[in-house]
Amino acid sequence: MTSTADVVVIGGGAIGSSVAFALARRGASVTLLDASTPGRATSASAGGLWSLGESLGLGCGVILHTAQKGVGDGPAPLPRTFMDFLWASNLRFPSLAAELRTLCGIDIEAESATGLLYLVYDDEQERHASRIVEWAGSDHGQVERWTPQHVHNREPLITHDLRSAIHFPGDNQVNPMLLTEALKRGACAKGARFIAEARVRAFRCSNGRVVAVESDKGTIACGAVVNAAGAWGAQIARLASIEIPIQPVRGQIICTEALRPGTLRSNLSTRDCYILQKAHGEVIIGSTTEYCDFNTEVRYEDMCSLAAGAIRAVPALRNVTLKRAWAGLRPGTPDELPILGPAAELENFFHATGGFRTGIVAAPLTGEVVAASVLGQTPEFPIEPFLAHRFQFLTA
Amino acid sequence: MSHPAIVIIGGGPAGMSAAVAAATQGLACTIVDEGFDLGGQIYRKPTNPARAPAPHPRGENLRAEIARLAQHISVRTGDSAWGIFDGLRIAVTSPDEHTELLQPQAVILAPGAHELVPPFPGWTLPGVMTPGAAQILIKTMGVAPGKRVLVAGTGPFLLAVACQLVDAGVHVVAVLEASSRPAWLSLPLHGFRTPEILAEGLAYLSKLDRAHVPVRYGRIVVTAQGETELNAVEHAPVDAEWFPDNNRIEIEQVDTLLVGYGFVPRVQLAQMAGCNLELRPDVGGWIPVRDRNLATSVGGIFAAGDGAGVAGSLVAAFEGQLAGMTAARFLGAIDEATFTAARYPVEQELARLKPLRRALDKISALQPGLMSLVRDDTLVCRCEEVTWREAREAVCAGSTTYRSLKMTSRAGMGACQGRFCWPFLSRLVAAEAKCSLADIGPPSARPPLGPITLGALASEPRDK
Numbered sequence: 019m020t021s022t023a024d025v026v027v028i029g030g031g032a033i034g035s036s037v038a039f040a041l042a043r044r045g046a047s048v049t050l051l052d053a054s055t056p057g058r059a060t061s062a063s064a065g066g067l068w069s070l071g072e073s074l075g076l077g078c079g080v081i082l083h084t085a086q087k088g089v090g091d092g093p094a095p096l097p098r099t100f101m102d103f104l105w106a107s108n109l110r111f112p113s114l115a116a117e118l119r120t121l122c123g124i125d126i127e128a129e130s131a132t133g134l135l136y137l138v139y140d141d142e143q144e145r146h147a148s149r150i151v152e153w154a155g156s157d158h159g160q161v162e163r164w165t166p167q168h169v170h171n172r173e174p175l176i177t178h179d180l181r182s183a184i185h186f187p188g189d190n191q192v193n194p195m196l197l198t199e200a201l202k203r204g205a206c207a208k209g210a211r212f213i214a215e216a217r218v219r220a221f222r223c224s225n226g227r228v229v230a231v232e233s234d235k236g237t238i239a240c241g242a243v244v245n246a247a248g249a250w251g252a253q254i255a256r257l258a259s260i261e262i263p264i265q266p267v268r269g270q271i272i273c274t275e276a277l278r279p280g281t282l283r284s285n286l287s288t289r290d291c292y293i294l295q296k297a298h299g300e301v302i303i304g305s306t307t308e309y310c311d312f313n314t315e316v317r318y319e320d321m322c323s324l325a326a327g328a329i330r331a332v333p334a335l336r337n338v339t340l341k342r343a344w345a346g347l348r349p350g351t352p353d354e355l356p357i358l359g360p361a362a363e364l365e366n367f368f369h370a371t372g373g374f375r376t377g378i379v380a381a382p383l384t385g386e387v388v389a390a391s392v393l394g395q396t397p398e399f400p401i402e403p404f405l406a407h408r409f410q411f412l413t414a
Numbered sequence: 415m416s417h418p419a420i421v422i423i424g425g426g427p428a429g430m431s432a433a434v435a436a437a438t439q440g441l442a443c444t445i446v447d448e449g450f451d452l453g454g455q456i457y458r459k460p461t462n463p464a465r466a467p468a469p470h471p472r473g474e475n476l477r478a479e480i481a482r483l484a485q486h487i488s489v490r491t492g493d494s495a496w497g498i499f500d501g502l503r504i505a506v507t508s509p510d511e512h513t514e515l516l517q518p519q520a521v522i523l524a525p526g527a528h529e530l531v532p533p534f535p536g537w538t539l540p541g542v543m544t545p546g547a548a549q550i551l552i553k554t555m556g557v558a559p560g561k562r563v564l565v566a567g568t569g570p571f572l573l574a575v576a577c578q579l580v581d582a583g584v585h586v587v588a589v590l591e592a593s594s595r596p597a598w599l600s601l602p603l604h605g606f607r608t609p610e611i612l613a614e615g616l617a618y619l620s621k622l623d624r625a626h627v628p629v630r631y632g633r634i635v636v637t638a639q640g641e642t643e644l645n646a647v648e649h650a651p652v653d654a655e656w657f658p659d660n661n662r663i664e665i666e667q668v669d670t671l672l673v674g675y676g677f678v679p680r681v682q683l684a685q686m687a688g689c690n691l692e693l694r695p696d697v698g699g700w701i702p703v704r705d706r707n708l709a710t711s712v713g714g715i716f717a718a719g720d721g722a723g724v725a726g727s728l729v730a731a732f733e734g735q736l737a738g739m740t741a742a743r744f745l746g747a748i749d750e751a752t753f754t755a756a757r758y759p760v761e762q763e764l765a766r767l768k769p770l771r772r773a774l775d776k777i778s779a780l781q782p783g784l785m786s787l788v789r790d791d792t793l794v795c796r797c798e799e800v801t802w803r804e805a806r807e808a809v810c811a812g813s814t815t816y817r818s819l820k821m822t823s824r825a826g827m828g829a830c831q832g833r834f835c836w837p838f839l840s841r842l843v844a845a846e847a848k849c850s851l852a853d854i855g856p857p858s859a860r861p862p863l864g865p866i867t868l869g870a871l872a873s874e875p876r877d878k
Contacts, residue, residue: 054815056858061817124822195821203811212812274868275829298824316861318499318515325871336869341829342860 023049023211025392026231026240028218028254029371031060032194032378034246035201036385037370041244042208044389049238050205051216051231057314059248059377062269062346064294064302065127065194066285067111067379068134069104070161070186072096074150076136076287099403100355101154104376106399107383111192114382121207124200127193127297134189135169135284137331138181143289147184159188173284175334191285191294194378201381218247221258227365228258242366242392249312249347251357251371260363263409264372266312267350270320271304272343274335282332290327293335300341303328307375309350316343350374351409358384358404359391368392369406418444418488420741421504421518423495423683426454427727428524428719428734430476435738436522437486439747444488444516445480446495446506448864450554452477454526455546456727458553465556467581476731497861498687502714505861511870520714520741523684524734527677527698527720532780532838533794533802534787535637537673541644545575545674558584560670564647566590566635567674568778573618573629575672580625587668588628590649592656592675592784595631597777604773607766611728634658636787638671647671656783676778677724678837682859684722687712693852696775697723699837700856707740707757708733716741725771729764736760785842794842795835797828805839806846814847816840816857829865832857 027038030052038050066072073096115128138147147163154161162185169176169183206212216235221228221243230239247254249266276299285294295301303324306317321343329336349371351357357372370388373380387397420436422429425447433443445452451459457473460466480487490506497505502521507513529544531537541560545567548559558579564587565576576589591598605612622629632651636658639646647666650658677698684702685691689710691700701723702710710717718737719730736757743753788794790803800823808823816832819825825839826832832839836857844851862871 054817056817061821199813199818199822214812214815272868272871275865315500316497318497318503318505318861321861322513322871325868329868329872336872337867339829339865339867340862340871342831342862344858344860 020230020237020239021049022239023047024241025049025244026051026238026242027244027246028231029246029248029250030198030202030212030214031058031246031248032063032198032201032381033248033370033373033384034244035198035205036381037244037246037388038205038210039201039208040385040389041392042205042210044393046389046393048205048210049240050202050210050212051218051233051235052212052214053217053250054215055250057249057312057345057347059269059346059348059373060194060198062271062305062344063194063378064271064292064304065192065197065296065378066134066189066292066294067108067191068186068189068285068287069108069379070101070154071134071136071189071287072376072379073101073104074154076150076184096354097403103383103399104379105188107380108188110382111190118200118204122200122203124196124203126197126200129190129192129297132190133284134186135164135173135286136184136186137176137286137288138183139179139289140181144181147182151184161186173282175282175332176286177331177333189285191296192378193297197378197381201385218254218257223258223364228367242368244368244370244388244392246370248371248373248377249349251349251369255361255369258364258367260361260367262357262369262371262406263352264357265309265350266347267374268308268310268313268345269305269348270316270324270343270345271302272321272324273303273341274301275339275341276300277338286331288327288331290330291324293328293331301335301338312347314345314347316345348374348377356380356384356404357406358388359401360405362407417517418442419518419745420444420520420522421446421516422522422524423504424454424524424526424719424721425449425452425489425491426524426526426719426730427456427472427476428526428721428730428737429454429522430480431731431734432522432524432718432738432741433487434476434479434483435735436742436747437483439742440486441742441745441747442486442488444490444518446490446493446504448494449491451491452480452489455549458550460556461554462556466553467556467578469553472727472731494864494866495683496863496866498683499861507866507870511867511873513866513870513873520716520744521687522734522737522741523702523715523717523721524719524730524737525680525683525721527679527724528833530675530678530837531673531834532675532784532787533792534635535789535792536639536644538793538796539638539640539644540642541640541669542638542671542673545572545672548670548672549575549578552578552582556582558582559672560668561585562587562668563670563672564588564590564635564666564668565672566649567676568592569674569676570615570618570774571674573615573622576627577618577621580621580627586622586625586627587666588630589622590633590635591629591631592634592652592781593631593777594654598631601770601773601777605770608770611770634784635671635673636660636663644669644671652783654781656781657786658783675780675784677720678833679723680721680833681856682831682833682863684710684715684717685856685859686861687715689715689717691856694723695851696779697725708737709740709744714744725767729767729771732760732763732767780841782845785845788842794839795825795828797830797835798824800825802842805842809843809846814843814849814854816855819843826857831860831863
């Protein structure tokens, strides 16, 4: 079975679906292939849109915790250009949500007033937090320092054993699964073709170009290929003899029974974990950050420490019933920045992977800039900082 | 205290027999069961003996044997085994919210099965329950589930429960068996090697007959009615595929309806441990793949009883015995020759029980007509209150796997993790999407399998 598409997008997670949607919206003929491999990062994402929190290293408590143990100073914030990128992507959610609702009837549960609260427990964190707030400046809305009193006025369930908190008013949340499903259906509504359970086996190349993608569900002749295979991005690239440094980074999360919506109004982040309540009322507590090859098992010890971290931040969670635990594999890169845009090795092979902890918030803008890059248009955000060849010295 | 050599999940006939077999070889066993006492559903012990009927002698015998081997068998009733982690580490939480990890060298999974209730209009009304739930009320406390009760579904379990209701003084209006009378009349052809089971069945029928409880074959319940609770049931005759003839509906005024269409093996721990599963609708759906000695595909994990394919308590007890011996051989407590010699009579017994069991499976196999009862506004997932309209729309939009349907419609996303809705919902999805049950797959199994609090999880692990 052979078919034809202008662009074949490999990977039906949030990023691949967003790229497919952006391409289809620009009139390209798109085929989106999904291998349905369990453990994709999209399925294990809490859906935090923490453009500032994450780029400042405060979105995922476990990282800071580990870094503080090792270095003492906490991790350096990610480059400012990445913060700008995430911020710009985050700003697109309200209009994207409206567009997708109209197009395919799915509400992606994009919230606009959640905010992210980073809880500061001790002096060391207090010093670290001060430096971060100073570094962040006010380019992206005001990062606020909150007193414990202020915290309790807004979130009465949070522990009283608290120094202060940092509030990121622009960092909200979305339902990552519905976002992905809506982007996928939106792409299909604009003419894209989605093929499920389609594992890519090989690329046919000729004169430095990919001419066809061979999959379990048939061969597709194509004008360009986008590698949006997430944690499996290096494996897909390798089929085209391209090396990129993507490593799966496991994140385990636990989820409670549904509580009354509004029990926690803000998303919370602490040195131990993050805690957020979703639209249906469940509270998601995550997440570990660990290299474990492609193992997606949940570890008992990690479930216990996530539970302990959540109870420390919100003591009332002690009596809440746990519903389930699972894990996903984030596509990690050595510098924690995504790999986007054209590959140097093949003329028409593009990357859209390496989203690490920020794939969901980055999805809207990633879709736009990669689609523009594939179609030879000027991306609305410079793609250069994210090109794969920044790692050449690593893979050569 | 050191870790037990073998942890046995489930204290029903399979689990108790496994413990006896392994402990007889001197192995330290721990049985974990959520119930108040050993016995499982079938041999459940009364918590109020003054009011409840006398427990089954086979169960009493097994409990006595366990007591005799108390030196080797530790019994943890009331505890929940809710997860199995990298290999053979089993998380167990006690009612006082204490959690610990048991780390045995072998695990025998004997968790039993739960009842299958297909959705139909009105099935979530108070007053509609499963035969097993009614049985618990009677067996433990001697409490009657209602005053006027209709029992419906398929399989011999309905007759057993109806008899217990009669003994408890409940007015059983009728038993409706979906399959035809000729199918049941053919059973003696398959059961001549198991006359004691046939006799048991005939005893049920004659007891119901004496109590003037009609057993009506080839009829199913089509709707349960009532504003805030059940007050009437509509039932109709069905054809060979259980499609009801809606022109011949009868209405019965009852306050309680017991509906059971067989059982679904509880495979979640096996699945979580990474055991290969296979789809066997004849024995209840997805089951762990086992070899002749009941070893699963994961080293050191064995599976016995209804949790590995529904076959009833007698098969479960023999399987438990075999699994206990296999685990003993695995741990080097018995040699190959002893094992082979001991296995022979057990296999003979299992072979003897098989023909009748197979015939029963065939009679009670779910038929497509049941699916025709589901209307657009019928709830197909109780946890998340998802209607068939919502689920079907998601299926039509391309969500034809458990994962995808869960994400888009929330069906199966609740606390039961799809254990209760999915056995039937997957059939609806397969019919709608014209794909096979095997393609759809089982719901994924995630820890915790039972409700535990974050506090229980965060408790300091005691090393045992």
